[in-house]
Amino acid sequence: MLQNDLLLRALKGEKLQRPPVWMMRQAGRYLPEYLALKAKYDFFTRVQTPELAAEITLQPIDIVGTDAAIIFSDILVIPQAMGVEVLMEEGKGPSLPNTIKSQADIDALITENVEESLGYVMQALTLTKQQLNGRVPLIGFAGAPFTILCYMVEGKGSKTWEKAKKFCFTQPQLAHALLQKITGITIAYLRAQVAAGADVVQVFDSWSGSLSKQDFEAFAQPYLVQIAQALQPHAPVILFPKGSWYALPALAASGASGIGIDWCIDAATARxxxxxxxxxxxxxxxxxxLASIPQIKQRVKQMIDAFGTQHYIANLGHGITPDVPVDHAKAFVDAVKEYGA
Structure with a gap:
């Protein structure tokens, strides 16, 4: 039995005194306790060791007091499960040395038995669920198919994703074949996360904002909708297509329970x-x-005033950055908790 079910109630549209609050990337790089583990273990050791992943997931619950936990993992575990090498260099970000270029590359991708290949994620979820002991809900997640395609084709991070977009625009049949394969394994992966203990799942389309509305409708939206419709009978789904404000009307009708939005759209327009x-x-x-704590608290109040306390989850418009002081992160959370008090 959950002691704090605000997140689940918000996703059902129930009337609340205040919205729930959590922060994307809350488990990680701004916390000294996380940095201590980072100094001992490389990135994928942290991700692939259930005890470490659970410990990192719980840190923000204990330290800053968010209303939900999100499992410590990475969206690029899906390419790994599909047989693609993923390297993570500290300070440089991910790199995938063997990019997808042809139908043969797509045919070689593994899509079976994700429950086994990513079993460490399920173990981390189950362990975290036990250690949370009902304090707050637990969120599972995956990268959206278009965002995963970007990495698998580009081979690394990019500001423009020109190589990935060229692949979609000049070889659309190959792009859709790859997107469908990613979608299938992602659905299986998220269902396994729910079975392992996730109360909610979020799908991160971090790079969909690089697409026009027309291209989003072709290469991102159909696959987000497939995932939402496949998962919604099992758990609430939050879609986060960063930068794709134009997709809000379509995604509101997708069957998802929630949509994440960044800071480039105001509450009235989003509503x-x-x-x-x-x-x-x-x-x-x-x-x-990074502003002063009084400024943070004032801005949080303005944000909730604008969105209201119903059908709303207070969060950041993207992940928390490493240079944010812990007391500032806590001030953000506290300001939400103090709203209307």
Whole structure:
């Protein structure tokens, strides 16, 4: 039995005194306790060791007091499960030396037995669920198919994703074949996460904002909708297509329970585009956590005033950055908890 079910109630649209609050990337790089583990273990050791992943997942619950935990993992475990090598260099980000170029590359991808190949994630979820002991809900997640395609084709991070977009635009049949393979394994992966203890799942389309509305509708939206519709009978789904404000009307009708939004759209516009029919999550600029604590608290109040306390989850518009002081992160969380008190 959950002692704090605000997140689940917000996703159902129930009337609340205040919205729930959590922060994307809350388990990690701004916390000294995390940095101590980072100094001892490389990135994928942290991800692939259930005891470490559970410990890192719980840190923000204990330290800053968020209303939900999100499992410590990475979106690029899916390419790994598909047989693609993923390297993670500290300070440089991910690299995938063997990029997808042809039908033969796509045919060689593994899509079976994700429950086994990523069993360490399920073990981490189950262990975390036990250690949470009902304090708050646990969120599982995966990368969206378009975002995963970007990494598998580009081979590394990019500001423009020109190589990935060229692949989609010049070889659309190959792109859709790859997107469908990613979608299938992602659905199986998220279902396994729910079975292992995730109360909610979030799908991160971190790079969909690089697409026009027309191209989003071709290469991102159909696969997000497939995932939402496949998972919704099992657990609430939050879709986060960063930068794709134009997709709000379509995604509000996708069957998902929530949509994450960044800081480049205001509450009134987001509510209008979704006809106030779905729970919205966001949209605090993570950089504003570097302002003074009184400024943070004032901005949080303004944000909740604008969105209201129903059909809303207070969160950042993207992940918390490493340079945010812990007391500023806590001030953000506390300001939400103090709303209306």
């Amino acid at each position: 209008s585009l979704t006809n106030s029919s779905i729970t919205l999550q966001g949209n605090f600029d993570p950089a504003y956590l």
